[in-house]
Amino acid sequence: MNIPEIEQNIKKINARIEEACKNCGRNSDSILLVAVSKTKPNEMILEALKGGQIHFGENRMLELEEKMFAIKDDSIQWHMIGNLQTNKIKKIAHRVDWIHSVEKTKYLDEISKRAEENNRTIKVLIQVNISDERQKGGCKPEDLAEILNHAKGLSNITVAGLMGMATFTDDLEEIRKEFVLLKQLFEQHQSFNEGNIQLTELSMGMSGDLEIAVEVGSTMVRVGSDIFGSRN
Numbered sequence: 742m743n744i745p746e747i748e749q750n751i752k753k754i755n756a757r758i759e760e761a762c763k764n765c766g767r768n769s770d771s772i773l774l775v776a777v778s779k780t781k782p783n784e785m786i787l788e789a790l791k792g793g794q795i796h797f798g799e800n801r802m803l804e805l806e807e808k809m810f811a812i813k814d815d816s817i818q819w820h821m822i823g824n825l826q827t828n829k830i831k832k833i834a835h836r837v838d839w840i841h842s843v844e845k846t847k848y849l850d851e852i853s854k855r856a857e858e859n860n861r862t863i864k865v866l867i868q869v870n871i872s873d874e875r876q877k878g879g880c881k882p883e884d885l886a887e888i889l890n891h892a893k894g895l896s897n898i899t900v901a902g903l904m905g906m907a908t909f910t911d912d913l914e915e916i917r918k919e920f921v922l923l924k925q926l927f928e929q930h931q932s933f934n935e936g937n938i939q940l941t942e943l944s945m946g947m948s949g950d951l952e953i954a955v956e957v958g959s960t961m962v963r964v965g966s967d968i969f970g971s972r973n
């Protein structure tokens with residue numbers, strides 16, 4: 742992928758989102774594009790930023806820390822989308838805006854503590870395992886209520902929604918089924934909305950399945966390879 746193509750690729754993704762919205766009667770303003778820049782150099786992020794992209798996602802805490810340090814641009818919103826480690830949360834809490842991959846109460850406690858130390862609020866999404874692949878991470882659907890209850894009253898975090906990843910498969914009906922499950926969980930837990938729990942975001946859909954995700958009700962799509970090129 743050479744750098745000049747990135748702006749073009751972002752335009753193409755926005756056109757795909759637009760088209761998917763048109764096909765199901767949604768407004769594309771209701772969908773946020775998170776450009777997943779993991780493994781890619783800072784120059785590519787800066788190029789995307791020049792093209793108007795402001796939300797960037799990373800899946801490794803150290804890589805995110807390094808990129809946030811190297812690219813000091815206040816307009817960027819940084820999203821942590823990968824596996825968390827409790828002892829590294831303090832390294833990103835001073836700057837990260839969104840954490841999509843919260844699957845355990847211990848992470849909520851640590852994010853709250855570190856956000857408070859930094860005098861800021863971090864928006865979190867609870868990741869739910871909707872696939873049959875264990876390595877995808879996320880809590881079990883039946884544990885969601887307990888996690889939301891735990892989050893109630895924790896300072897300096899807002900629980901803004903749910904995140905999920907579909908099984909890696911060509912079976913579009915399987916992907917749809919999994920996204921529908923996440924959408925249903927999202928609807929079923931709206932009753933928790935109060936104070937710092939405000940479930941408004943549904944983070945689902947990637948390069949290969951964003952159209953299905955939009956159709957099912959996604960509000961955040963996380964797109965990497967179709968913007969920045971494939972990864973080794």
Ligand SMILES: *Cc1c(COP(=O)(O)O)cnc(C)c1O
Pocket residue numbers: 777779800822823906947948949963964965966967
């Ligand atoms: C890598 C990654 C993405 C982006 O995947 P692509 O297929 O490259 O678009 C989305 N979400 C998560 C959690 C990821 O780790």
